[in-house]
Amino acid sequence: MGKIIVSGASGQFGHAAASQLLDMGEEVIALSRSTDKLADLAARGAEVRAADFDSPDGLVEAMRGGDKLLLISTTLVGERPRQHANAINAAKQAGVKHVVYTSLLGARKPGNPSVEGFDHIATEEMLEQSGVAYTFLRNSLYAEAVATAMAIPALTSGTKPENAGRGRVPIVSRDDCIATAVGVLTQEGHENKAYDVTGPELWALPDAMALVSEMAGKPIEVQDVDDEGMFAYFDALGVPRKSEDVDPNGPIPWASEGMVTFGKSIREGFMDVDSDDVERITGNKPRTLKSVFEQYQGAWPK
Numbered sequence: 001m002g003k004i005i006v007s008g009a010s011g012q013f014g015h016a017a018a019s020q021l022l023d024m025g026e027e028v029i030a031l032s033r034s035t036d037k038l039a040d041l042a043a044r045g046a047e048v049r050a051a052d053f054d055s056p057d058g059l060v061e062a063m064r065g066g067d068k069l070l071l072i073s074t075t076l077v078g079e080r081p082r083q084h085a086n087a088i089n090a091a092k093q094a095g096v097k098h099v100v101y102t103s104l105l106g107a108r109k110p111g112n113p114s115v116e117g118f119d120h121i122a123t124e125e126m127l128e129q130s131g132v133a134y135t136f137l138r139n140s141l142y143a144e145a146v147a148t149a150m151a152i153p154a155l156t157s158g159t160k161p162e163n164a165g166r167g168r169v170p171i172v173s174r175d176d177c178i179a180t181a182v183g184v185l186t187q188e189g190h191e192n193k194a195y196d197v198t199g200p201e202l203w204a205l206p207d208a209m210a211l212v213s214e215m216a217g218k219p220i221e222v223q224d225v226d227d228e229g230m231f232a233y234f235d236a237l238g239v240p241r242k243s244e245d246v247d248p249n250g251p252i253p254w255a256s257e258g259m260v261t262f263g264k265s266i267r268e269g270f271m272d273v274d275s276d277d278v279e280r281i282t283g284n285k286p287r288t289l290k291s292v293f294e295q296y297q298g299a300w301p302k
Helices: 012-023 035-043 059-063 080-094 115-128 143-157 174-186 205-216 227-236 256-267 277-282 289-299
Strands: 003-006 028-032 047-050 066-071 098-104 133-139 159-162 193-197 221-224
Touching: 003 012, 012 028, 012 035, 012 174, 028 035, 028 059, 035 047, 047 059, 059 080, 066 080, 066 174, 080 098, 080 115, 098 115, 098 174, 115 133, 115 256, 133 174, 143 159, 143 205, 143 289, 159 205, 159 227, 174 193, 174 277, 193 277, 205 221, 205 289, 227 256
Parallel strands: 003 028, 003 066, 028 047, 066 098, 098 133, 133 193, 159 221
Antiparallel strands: none
16 A cells, blocks of 8 residues: 545544544655644654645645545635645646545535535546546535534524425534545545445434434524525624635634525435445444534533
8 A cells, every 4th residue: 555645634534534544554644734733643653744735836745655645625615626626736746546535415416506516516527537546425414513513503592593494414423424534545446436425314404403402401493594594694693605705714714605505405405315335435334413412412501
């Protein structure tokens, strides 16, 4: 096995993936804009290199010697295709043979309204045309996000506006997404394939909030709103609608357009996907939503 490059290795996903690869005895090249956050990986034998997908300069050198790349999608909606193109071009020039990319569940289904998905479609198409082997990990909604970013404000206010209606989504733990990525990077036979990385159950978001309410012993009233009502909710919180209006260093580093169209895509059935890919690749059943709620329950308002 050659060296495995992990991009965004200072983020939660990348750091955990790099750590698990080191546990397995793999040679790891850990990339980040902030290499000071990678000291623990360096101490365990990872090669730590500075890399910035906004600037192609130095990217080829950063990836040199790597055989596979875990390309973790960047965070700024709308900017990702440009950043990912820089990474893919550099990987190809550096001789990387296989790129494993964290994509989005249902993104390639025709008519999906999710603007988050547009970036992933563009990146998947670039990889298909790159001449480098690829694997697409189409990750579902993170259970950890539901347990924190959704649950905490809902418990605090007692209400949760929601535009996803009764659409179903197989909410998945980030742990299972990471384990699936590590499996694909360390096993044979995953080239030029796409996997649906999903949890074990399909959830309507109002039912997920009902479980939060029950476990916390506090009421949450889910208010069924249309897309405009969802925008109004985020407007009231001071969230910019468009990603180009986001201040990356501001208190809210994301735009509501991504969240609202994500909810719409759930409502319209684009994420209603039942898959056993996680278990087939990792050998383990994926975590339930309840188990992730139990993990984060201590952070919920009393």
